[in-house]
Amino acid sequence: MPPPAQDPSPARSGPVVVRTDPGLWFLLSRERRRDRATVPWDGDATLGHVVQSLGVPLTEVGGLRLDGRPASPQERPVPGAELEILPVQRPQEVPGATGFLLDVGLGTLARRLRVLGIDAAYRNDAADAELVREGAAQHRIVLTQDRGLLMRRALWAGAHVAGDRPDDQLADVLDRFAPPLAPSTRCTACNGELAPVAAEEVAGGLQPGTRRSYAEFARCRSCGRVYWHGAHGKGLQRIVEAARAVVGRRSAQPGR
Ligand SMILES: [Zn+2]
Numbered sequence: 001m002p003p004p005a006q007d008p009s010p011a012r013s014g015p016v017v018v019r020t021d022p023g024l025w026f027l028l029s030r031e032r033r034r035d036r037a038t039v040p041w042d043g044d045a046t047l048g049h050v051v052q053s054l055g056v057p058l059t060e061v062g063g064l065r066l067d068g069r070p071a072s073p074q075e076r077p078v079p080g081a082e083l084e085i086l087p088v089q090r091p092q093e094v095p096g097a098t099g100f101l102l103d104v105g106l107g108t109l110a111r112r113l114r115v116l117g118i119d120a121a122y123r124n125d126a127a128d129a130e131l132v133r134e135g136a137a138q139h140r141i142v143l144t145q146d147r148g149l150l151m152r153r154a155l156w157a158g159a160h161v162a163g164d165r166p167d168d169q170l171a172d173v174l175d176r177f178a179p180p181l182a183p184s185t186r187c188t189a190c191n192g193e194l195a196p197v198a199a200e201e202v203a204g205g206l207q208p209g210t211r212r213s214y215a216e217f218a219r220c221r222s223c224g225r226v227y228w229h230g231a232h233g234k235g236l237q238r239i240v241e242a243a244r245a246v247v248g249r250r251s252a253q254p255g256r
Contacts, residue, residue: 013079013080014038014041014079014080015038015039015040015041015079015080016038016039016040016041016050016077016079016080016081016082016083017036017037017038017080017081017082017083018032018036018037018038018039018050018054018082018083018084018085019035019036019037019082019083019084019085020032020037020054020056020084020085021084021085021086021087023087024056024060024061024085024087026162027054027055027056027057027060027147027160028054028055028056029054029055032054039053039054041077041078041079041080043076044076045076045077046073046074046075046076047064047066047071047072047073047074047075047076047077047083048073048074050077050083051064051073051083051085052151054085055147056085057147057150057151057158057160058073058150058151059088059150059155059157059158059159059160060087060088060150060159060160061073061085061086061087061088062086062087062088062089062092063086064083064084064085064086065083065084065086066081066082066083066084067081067082068082068084071083088176090175090176090178090250091175091176091177091178091250091251092159092176092177094141094157094177096139097139097140097141097157098119098138098139098140099118099119099120099121099138099140099141100113100118100119100120100121100140100141100142100143100173101120101121101122101131101134101135101138101140101141101142101143102120102121102122102142102143102144103126103131103142103143103144103145103146103149104123104124104125104126105124105145106122106143106144106145106161106169107122107124108166109143109161109166109169109170109173110122110191111188112166112170112239113170113173114186114187114188114191115183115184115186115188115236115239115240116181116182116183116239116240116243117180117181117182117183117184117185117186118179118181118182118186119140119186119191120191121134121138121140121191122191128146128148128149128152129152129154131144131149132149132152132154132155132156133154135155135156135157135158136154136155136156139156139157140156140157141157141158141159141177142155142156142157142158142159143158143159143161143173144158144159144160144161145160145161147160159173159176159177161173167242170239170242170243171242171246174243174246174247174250175246175249175250178247178250178251179247181240181243181244181247183236183240184218184227184229184236187220187222187223187225187227189220189223189225190220190222190223190225191222192220192221192222192223193220193221193222194218194219194220194221194227195218195219195221196216196217196218197217197218197219197226198217199211199214199215199217201217201219202217202219202226205226206226206228210228214228214229215229216228216229217229
């Protein structure tokens with residue numbers, strides 16, 4: 001083993017003490033879910049390595065403190081040091097982000113985000129490496145439930161999505177990022193933007209009942225699919241109202 005970057009102070013020895021915010025405990029193994037846990041000291045390991053070795057991707061970390069002062073993931077702890085792991089602040093700002101890119105398996109979440117007008121790219125056949133590459137190329141925040149993916153070095157930005165049910169997943173994403181909502185402006189099928197279109201233009205492709213009942217139509221700029229107001233009825237209304245409540249609450253009390 002090469003010598004450590006910093007000589008440990010002679011007064012200190014022993015493992016590194018880790019204090020993880022309870023909000024991140026779900027990522028830890030059961031025996032580490034407590035106020036203070038320890039990891040063996042390893043002179044080569046940076047703080048980033050220590051954190052990820054516990055199962056916590058750095059995307060979920062809002063800050064590190066080493067012996068009470070702010071520290072960067074590149075620093076190396078001395079034996080006996082105390083490391084504090086803090087969660088990301090909500091709402092989280094990701095400068096330069098253009099939208100989201102969802103991992104395989106989050107298709108329902110993708111459609112719900114699109115219903116709210118949030119840019120949510122999704123393919124059900126993308127491999128991990130491809131997702132990471134695409135997210136980086138397009139400056140999209142990769143949303144996933146796969147921790148290994150969040151620990152990939154080439155990741156530009158990412159977030160772990162909590163919850164098994166799409167309702168809970170949506171609430172988590174909205175609570176974390178509080179994105180601006182623009183319901184009925186995006187195609188739920190392909191994520192394209194909708195543009196208003198005159199009823200006469202689309203009348204040929206509609207059922208007579210639809211043509212009679214609705215006056216406002218929109219068409220996807222990417223795939224041509226036609227939408228009309230009221231088409232999703234109560235289901236849509238419920239999603240939009242729940243979303244407004246979550247985002248409103250988060251925007252009113254930033255950085256809990
Ligand atoms: Zn479309």
